[in-house]
Amino acid sequence: MAYEDALLQIGEFGRYQRIKLLLTCLTTFLTGFTLMSGVFLGAVPNFRCLLPDEVKENATYKLSSNVSSEFYPWDKQRGGWSQCKMYDLDGDPSLTDSTVKCDSYVYDESIYKRTITSDFDLVCDNSWLKTTSDSLFMVGVMIGAMIFGASSDKWGRKPSYYAAIVSYLLGSILVLISPEFVSYTIARIVVGAACSGIFMVGYVNVLEIIGTKHRRVIVAGIHVSYSLGYATLIVCAYFIRTWRHLQITMILPAVGFLSYWWFISESIRWLQSKGRRKQAIDLLHAVSTANGADETRDAINGLLGETADSKSDVEKATILDVLTKYPNLRKKSFVLFFCWFINSGTYYGLSWNTSNLVGDSYLNALISALVEIPAHGLVYFTLNRWGRKFVLVSCMLIAGTSLLVATIIPNSMQWLVIVFSMIGKLAITASYESIYLFTAEQYPTVIRNVGVGACSTVARIGGILAPFINYSSTVWPHLPRLIFGSGALIAGLLTIILPETLNMDLPQTMEDGEQFGKKSRKLKQSSDS
Structure with missing residues (x-):
């Protein structure tokens, strides 16, 4: 309880803690933005098969009913013209119902200008690839929880938090420049892992500097910032209908977060657990000064007693x-x-x-x-x-x-x-x-x-x-x-x-x-x- 006693004296939720919470909420905001971004990066627009006499770059999605009925069979399941098959115009003319699978598509750009689905043709027989990519993104989240969780316990919250931010920035840049589906998916796995690290390590780091009775505020603040990031993503996606441009909106904030190395301190609890008493006291003194408590290092040392260095069984x-x-x-x-x-x-x-x-x-x-x-x-x-x-x-x-x-x-x-x-x-x-x-x-x-x-x-x-x-x-x-x-x-x-x-x-x-x-x-x- 010595650490809690020290927090009572220097301030359980003072200026220092509020600033640290705000900085953490900003990164949590970005993780909410990013974790839900796959909804719009991989949105599935309406599409149809490219007709034999069409050039894909100049083709438009809408066709008259007469043209559609001439080239596409009716799909009873979806209640419209088939999106994945067309009549076999090169086959036996007597087989009027003969169809072939399409190998190229025209996409409706009225709602989604460009998505990975339209850029990489993740439709029809390839539609499972988008689902797999979304699933692998969550595999990345799970891997990130294990990697950054272990590293934050071994090497500290601050370096692990910063490593997650850097990984997020690099992964997001790789997503932006991905030329095809496989590289996009691998880059998204990296981003998913980094998001997990940013959220989890940041959450723990801020929780460990705040008094017990204020933790409910922290939990609410972190989760609300996540949801606001999710909502902001949708507003941005509404105005930015091209997936690569939307990806840029996730990169720019991460560039600013590179400055966090100079603003985010190490967890005092973690320093204590590693027996680094002097650094823990120095940080507690900095918290005391920021909160206006002005406790001396000797006073803080007395409050901590011997628990900072002792290792109990x-x-x-x-x-x-x-x-x-x-x-x-x-x-x-x-x-x-x-x-x-x-x-x-x-x-x-x-x-x-x-x-x-x-x-x-x-x-x-x-x-x-x-x-x-x-x-x-x-x-x-x-x-x-x-x-x-x-x-x-x-x-x-x-x-x-x-x-x-x-x-x-x-x-x-x-x-x-x-x-x-x-x-x-x-x-x-x-x-x-x-x-x-x-x-x-x-x-x-x-x-x-x-x-x-x-x-x-x-x-x-x-x-x-x-x-x-x-x-x-x-x-x-x-x-x-x-x-x-x-x-x-x-x-x-x-x-x-x-x-x-x-x-x-x-x-x-x-x-x-x-x-x-x-x-x-x-x-x-x-x-x-």
Whole structure:
């Protein structure tokens, strides 16, 4: 508690912390902008086959019905002229219904001027490549969480944070100049990994300099800045309809973030954990000066006591121990793994699926982004009043029910599909935000970071699969909502078996963690009897 005592004296959320939070929120804003950018970088415009007598550079998308009927067969599934086949004009004239697959396409530029889909012809038999690229981007996010998480613990928050910023800038430049699909996808994997590092390390770094009672503000601030970045992306995409030009808007802020090396300090908690006491005291003194507390180095040294350099014998444990030696912790872990998997997959799936909703794709995407703001407010005002478990369970059940209702709404009421889809998006956003704290409080101190890290890794698998679930809309437009809704409903019901953590003494040892939740149920059973 010595570090917390020092923060009380020098200021738990003073000028120094507010500036650091602002700087961190700016990079979080950019990660929100970038993580959702694939919706517009890879948007799928309307298209048709290039006719034999057309030159691709001069061809226009619109054709009269007479011309279309002469060259294209009718596609009953999509209710229009085929986009991927045309009549075989070079075959046997007696086989009037003979068709061939197209090898070149003309794209409608009225909504999307140029996207990677139109530049790299990721349609028809190649449409799975775009889905795979989106999935590999999330693989990059998962890799980044592992790499930058490990490096921030070993080499420090500051160098890892800065390395993530530099990686983001280099990866974004490579995306911009990518001449073909493979190089584009590899560059996007780098960007995904860097975004993960920027968000995660920046979040931890700012959290470690702020007093406990103010952390709820930090959580809300970070997530709101992420959602604002998402919303700003849509506004930029509306005015910038060429994907390479939109990519430039992600590069320019990163150039400015190169100056962060001189503005972002190392985590004092990390310095303490590494026994670098003098640097920790120097930084605490700088915080004290910035906050107007003017505590001397000697006073700060006294507040820290001997804890900064001492290395206590800490119980060692791994996630394997949780899954093999502790039945109650194992059960809770599997429930949490499933909840994280569903929350991540549903959140990203709904965010990326707005183009499949009827109506203006930009307006639908903007609504999807803006509903996240009240979701953050809901979590902020209810988490300490109603309890972590109640908020999490309620939000997942509401999300699941809303999405399932959307699947049975008649085609004539598509506006209502949008309404229920957005209710589902709001609820899953609140659920995804609240699960972080709920999970951290389920695990004992000795395994807390490892437990949350394992849950986060499982969550990335949900994000990796989300593009393929969205791709299932080619089979039935409502199938993604059916899958996401069913998953959220099941996850919400499963979470009921987990113990509430609000106002509870958190478990410290592995044995505490094993008993956490058991005791409350036993006490309830004995009181009922």
